[in-house]
Amino acid sequence: MTNLAPAYSPLRLESRPLVQQAAAVAFGSLILAVASRLEVPLYPVPVTMQTFAVGLIGALYGWRLGAITVLAWLLQGAAGLPVLAGGVGGLAKFVGPTAGYLYAFPLLAMIAGFLAERGWNGKKPLLAFAGLVGAHLIHLSLGAAWLAYWLGGDVQKAFVLGFAPFLIGLVLKSALAAATLKGAETLGARR
Structure with missing residues (x-):
């Protein structure tokens, strides 16, 4: 049995x-x-800082508590609290074009946390960056897959609308999260 x-x-x-x-x-x-709330409105999928925050929370909190935190946030959104992109909430977001991204957020936190717990963290920022890029790519792929379903199976359109426009942001957010982890590690080492 693997020790987790x-x-x-x-x-x-x-x-x-x-x-x-x-x-x-x-x-x-x-x-x-x-x-x-930090959003650039695009249709059907806006650009937000959610992926940055989810990855960072996973890496800082660990895979279990990171996923629990993201699930708590999603439950708040489902209950109608204005915590999702654009300051909205409600069940409609969980069946619309961006639902796949929402459902994949806990997995993003889990992957980032699991890798951080095993050395892909602020002690090794290049590994942290690589792990976050991988976790974000999985998240983005799952979100785009749901978008393709929502678009009647049009994979090409889902790629153009829900995957390709986010690749540069994915790299930048992963770099920012890795730098934040490095900064947190440096501050922690000084204490």
Whole structure:
């Protein structure tokens, strides 16, 4: 059986009391709500800072608590709280053209967290960058697959509308997250 205990955890949240973990989830979902408001409106999929925040939360919180945080944020959105892109919420977002991206967010956090726990983190920023790019590509692929379904199976149109325009942003957000992880690692080492 594989040991899934983290080899490295920058915030060590898994060893903190449950109340501190709950506070981290609340804080993380607030960060995601703010990141959702940082938006460049495109149709049908807007450009937001959500993917940056989800990847970073996964890498900082670890794969378990990162995924729980993202799920809490998605549940808030499903309940109608204005936490999703454009400051909206409601169940309609979970069946529309961007639903695949929403459903894939927990997986993005899990992959980023799992890799960070195993050394793809601020101690090795190039590995962190590579891991985040890979996690973001998986997320983007799943979102575009749902978009293709939503567009009646038009894979080419889904690629043009929901994948290709986000590749440069994916690289930039991954680089920013890796740099943030490096900065957090440097600050942590000074303490």
